[in-house]
Structure formats: C-alpha cells, structure tokens
Amino acid sequence: MKIFILSAFVASALMAGSLQSDAQKAGLKPIPASKVALTKLTSNPANPTTSSKVELGKMLYMDPRLSKSGLISCNTCHNVGLGGSDGMSSAVGHKWTSNPHGLSSPTVYNAVFYSQQFWDGRSPHLEDQAQGPIQAGPEMAAPKEYVTAVVSSIPQYVTMFQKAYGKDVKITFEKVADTIAIFERTLVTPSRYDDFLNGNKKALTTPEQKGLKTFIDKGCATCHNDIALGGTMQAFGVTGAYKYINVGDFKGDKNGMVRVPTLRNITQTAPYFHNGQIATLGEAIQEMGRIQLGVTLTNDETASIETFLKALDGRKPTITYPMFPTSNATTPKVDVN
Amino acid sequence: MKIFILSAFVASALMAGSLQSDAQKAGLKPIPASKVALTKLTSNPANPTTSSKVELGKMLYMDPRLSKSGLISCNTCHNVGLGGSDGMSSAVGHKWTSNPHGLSSPTVYNAVFYSQQFWDGRSPHLEDQAQGPIQAGPEMAAPKEYVTAVVSSIPQYVTMFQKAYGKDVKITFEKVADTIAIFERTLVTPSRYDDFLNGNKKALTTPEQKGLKTFIDKGCATCHNDIALGGTMQAFGVTGAYKYINVGDFKGDKNGMVRVPTLRNITQTAPYFHNGQIATLGEAIQEMGRIQLGVTLTNDETASIETFLKALDGRKPTITYPMFPTSNATTPKVDVN
Numbered sequence: 001m002k003i004f005i006l007s008a009f010v011a012s013a014l015m016a017g018s019l020q021s022d023a024q025k026a027g028l029k030p031i032p033a034s035k036v037a038l039t040k041l042t043s044n045p046a047n048p049t050t051s052s053k054v055e056l057g058k059m060l061y062m063d064p065r066l067s068k069s070g071l072i073s074c075n076t077c078h079n080v081g082l083g084g085s086d087g088m089s090s091a092v093g094h095k096w097t098s099n100p101h102g103l104s105s106p107t108v109y110n111a112v113f114y115s116q117q118f119w120d121g122r123s124p125h126l127e128d129q130a131q132g133p134i135q136a137g138p139e140m141a142a143p144k145e146y147v148t149a150v151v152s153s154i155p156q157y158v159t160m161f162q163k164a165y166g167k168d169v170k171i172t173f174e175k176v177a178d179t180i181a182i183f184e185r186t187l188v189t190p191s192r193y194d195d196f197l198n199g200n201k202k203a204l205t206t207p208e209q210k211g212l213k214t215f216i217d218k219g220c221a222t223c224h225n226d227i228a229l230g231g232t233m234q235a236f237g238v239t240g241a242y243k244y245i246n247v248g249d250f251k252g253d254k255n256g257m258v259r260v261p262t263l264r265n266i267t268q269t270a271p272y273f274h275n276g277q278i279a280t281l282g283e284a285i286q287e288m289g290r291i292q293l294g295v296t297l298t299n300d301e302t303a304s305i306e307t308f309l310k311a312l313d314g315r316k317p318t319i320t321y322p323m324f325p326t327s328n329a330t331t332p333k334v335d336v337n
Numbered sequence: 338m339k340i341f342i343l344s345a346f347v348a349s350a351l352m353a354g355s356l357q358s359d360a361q362k363a364g365l366k367p368i369p370a371s372k373v374a375l376t377k378l379t380s381n382p383a384n385p386t387t388s389s390k391v392e393l394g395k396m397l398y399m400d401p402r403l404s405k406s407g408l409i410s411c412n413t414c415h416n417v418g419l420g421g422s423d424g425m426s427s428a429v430g431h432k433w434t435s436n437p438h439g440l441s442s443p444t445v446y447n448a449v450f451y452s453q454q455f456w457d458g459r460s461p462h463l464e465d466q467a468q469g470p471i472q473a474g475p476e477m478a479a480p481k482e483y484v485t486a487v488v489s490s491i492p493q494y495v496t497m498f499q500k501a502y503g504k505d506v507k508i509t510f511e512k513v514a515d516t517i518a519i520f521e522r523t524l525v526t527p528s529r530y531d532d533f534l535n536g537n538k539k540a541l542t543t544p545e546q547k548g549l550k551t552f553i554d555k556g557c558a559t560c561h562n563d564i565a566l567g568g569t570m571q572a573f574g575v576t577g578a579y580k581y582i583n584v585g586d587f588k589g590d591k592n593g594m595v596r597v598p599t600l601r602n603i604t605q606t607a608p609y610f611h612n613g614q615i616a617t618l619g620e621a622i623q624e625m626g627r628i629q630l631g632v633t634l635t636n637d638e639t640a641s642i643e644t645f646l647k648a649l650d651g652r653k654p655t656i657t658y659p660m661f662p663t664s665n666a667t668t669p670k671v672d673v674n
Binding site: 062063064065069070071076079080081082083086087088092095096098267268270279280316318319320321322323324326327328329334336 | 399400402406407408413417419420424425429433435604607617653655656660665666673
C-alpha cells in the first residue's frame, strides 16, 4: 500500500515536471514570481513606473470627467471589478452608441503582456491605446483639448502631475494617456498556473494539469501562448468559418488577422470572441477547435481544457476607490449631446 | 503685549463657546464623535448594520449588472468618488435618457440623516429610496424580477446573502434594496465643523467661525439644520421666484415643498439646486438669500458663508473597489434596449 501511494506520488510529480517542460516548449510563460522582475517586465522604459504615477493613473482611469458627458470612464467598459471588461457583447458608449463594428471590450487585466492592442492590433502599446477610446465618438467622445482643459483646471490634478513628473510638467493629452497606461501596467493577475510554472508542482490539481496537457496537445498554445496566453496577431477561421462571422463588420487587420485575447481570468469575461457572440466557455473552446485547429473536441476534452482555464483566474491587485479632486467654475462643462 | 495676546485668545475662545451655543439653538447638530453613538444613529433598527451586510451592500451598490443594460450602477449617478453625485445638472440613465423632470442626482453621502428621500420627499428612508432608481425606466430600468434573478444566479452573491442574513434567507428585490441601504448608511463624513460642535474650539478657523455666525444670523439654518444641514421638506421660492424655475417640470411635493439638500461636501456637488442650474457656490448662496430669506447678501457676507461651507468637506470612508462575483450561463442577459 505504501509503495502504491509512493509510486502514485512519484508518477504525479514526474507528470508535473514533464508538463512544466512541455508548457515551456509550447511557448507558455509564467508571470514572474519576483516583484522586481515583474516591475521590470511591465514598466515602460521611457516612463518608469512610480507610486505617484500609478495613483494618478488610477484616478484618471476611473474619472468619468475625462469623457465629454462626464458619465463614462475607462473603467465603465474595462471595469476592474468585472474581470476588466463589461460583460456585454458589444460595448456601449457616448449617447448610448453601440460599438460600430460590433466589438466587445477586451479586458484591461494583463493587457500589458500583449504585443499589440485593440482587436485589429493597430496600436503598439497601452500608452498609445489609451488615447483611442477617450477620443472616439462612440466611446468617451472627448477631444484632446477638452481632456487637457478638464485635468488642468483641477488644482489637485495639477499638483499630482507635478508630484509624478516634476514641477515643470506640461499636462498634455498624451501625458494623461501615458499616466493611465502606467496604472494599467500594474493590472496583472498571477494565478496558481503561474505558481505551477514557477516551480510549485502542487499549485495545480491533477485534473488541472491534465487540462493543461490537453490544451497543449490539442494545439491551443499555438496562438494562446507567452505570458498572456494570447496577445499576438493570428489568422482567424483557419479551418472553418466562425459561426457568428456576420455579426458586426469587423474584418481584422489589413491581412484579416485578429489579436488573440488573453485566457487569464477568462471565466470572468463572457461573452466570448471579438464580437461577444458566444455565451459559455465550453462553446468557445469547441468553436476554437473547429475553426482554428480543425478538430472536434469531445465533451471530455472540452471539460478538461475548461478545468485548466479556470485555474487562470488570478489574484487581483487591491484597488482603493479614488476620491476624485473637485471640479470648479473653470472646469469645462459636461455635454451629454 | 502678553495681556493683549491673552485677551485676544480669551475673546476668541469666548466667541467660539458662544457660537457653539448659538449653533445648538439654531438646530444645528454634529455627527456624533463616538462610533457607538454614530452606529446607533445610522443603523436601521429593523435590519441592524453588520460588516457582512455592508460589504454585500457595497458590491450591490457598485454592480452595474443590477441595471437592465448591465452598464449603470447606483454609483454611476451617486459616485462615491465625486462627492456622492455625478456633476451633471440633470441625471442621465438607461438609453441615455435625461431625468424627465430635469432633476439632479442628490449626493448619497449623509443621506441617512435626511428625514425624507428624493427631491419631493416621497420616500421615508434609504431602504425604500433604493428601490426607485433601479426600477425607473430612465434610470437603471430593471424590473424587480430581473434584479432578483441576476443576484440569485450568482453563487457568490447567494453565499454572501446567507452569511449576512442566515442560511434560510430569501433573496428578494426588497432585500437587495435593504442591503444597498445598509451600505449607504455608512456613508457619513464627519468634518472639522463636527469637531467644533463636539467641543474642539480650534477645529474651525476664525474666518470659518465668522462664516458660521453669518450663516446662522442670516437665517440659513432655518432650513439647513440638524445633522445633515438639510433633509426636511420646505417651501421653495418664499420671497422671490427661483431664476431657473422653468427648467424641467419639477414642482415639489403636492404642497410644492422641496427636500432641502445637505450642505455637507457642498464644494464637491456642483452644479447646484434641484435642477442643477447654478454653477457656483457663491451664486447659490446669493440666490438662496434672495428667494428664501428676502435678503441681498453682500459679497463679503456671501464669501464668509462660503468660507464656512467649505469647512463642511468631510472625511470619507475608505472604499475598496469590489471584485464582483462572476455571472454565468444562468444569469439573465443584459439588454441595452
């Protein structure tokens, strides 16, 4: 009996060890366990992360006064309490406008690990990305000058910018977006999966390890790889046409490539796919098998992969709700029209 | 010289002492300094405050999934980071509908101290009030059954209700509203003004004390009294017609009475008056003098009252942003139409 338990234990440990190596070979990488390594990896070398910038960036990220209406913040569609997204198939913004391309809001969590931003990958990093939705008519609808005027009119914001960047800081729209991006760079969520890849063989249960193995063996990691388990541009509909290809007019980038979404916290970001047409994780996994890998995944295989994906739910940073500095008579008026 | 300083000190202390007594006579009351007294005062006897209920209530208050669209939470219009309001003259809700009566969102902070809720005072307490905007078509537009179905479909919410109310709890719409109200009951903001009334004579500066005296002497405390410095129903436009009476169709309650807004954190809740037509505190003070007291306040008197009102900015509770429990396939779908 003892021998049996021991050999089961050894077999399990061997499986874990080999699986860690398989994951590495498949291009899967953990969020670094070391805080120093993580900060180095997520920091923008041109604008290093500091606590003053993060605190200011958090305020700007959550402040609805950065929108023309005064009603919509970055956090409205990329809600840090809702897995970093909004739970809608297609985002709704200024004047209740649905995303004109039928696109769903991608999660802000772990977006720092993407090599491209937006579903069509048109933006190289978060600093650039953050400028888009603030100005876009169907989203926050605020012209650059409006945003700069709002922020500059609020003395406490000016003081915070000075604290973050020095007394001579010039508050520009780009600086606002850069600072929001610095906050977003802190939104990473290490999970038990990372603990496992970082060496703790017991961090994943046996069924979760089996799921990871299925995930790799079936080829999911071909696109869902690196730290984000996603984040690069890939062809879409390789082995079959997507069920809901006709919903919205999104066609990907100029080559029809689509930015692969992260699988981290995937249980929290339904509905799935770029146009949010798939309600459940099980259906999403099967559809991916069919149109990307040309395989029909059995219910067991699907369930096994899903078991693994659930282990990607990560530990979120604690976010204190900001008490925004007060507007005054010089602050531009909100306009809901 | 010493005698002069001493007598100035004594005069100042005497003035403070007499002012505290004047304030009391004028019906002004502080937020109690004792935590026990405060909890007793703000707790609903029928549903006593506990930390489990407050935590759950905070989540429900901030969860946009309680609205039909999944986009609007209580916190959208009563933003705890924006002085408990939204900075708009007239609230905007479901399908971007402006408040049909042209009404501004009152602050949630210290609303527990009001004797009536809503601008027309139609609701007796926060438990009842919280039911209104969730259901109202132009606000969150969610039928009772929808809200109950959403909350009941999310296992972690069910567990939290059981923890808060016992294993046999029945999750009803009214229970949801009651729990939101329990969170709101904790949103009180003691200020230096309270410290002053509670006995610390140095808590207000001499100009602030002078402002408080002007506030009392001019008659402001006739309506802006008790703990909230507001919160009861009063006649509106007593000695003159309000400048913007024709904006919106709000006429007060059946007797034309309007619920007096709190002056706490008033620097943070512009624009002012029930229809949010006045941008600055100075203009609000002068308009109140003209239409409620029949006096033309000089610029000095106005500035003095404003100096006092600024001392009503209170200490806010720290609010950790909730990580909402995840929806699932049984959760009713959001509907933006």
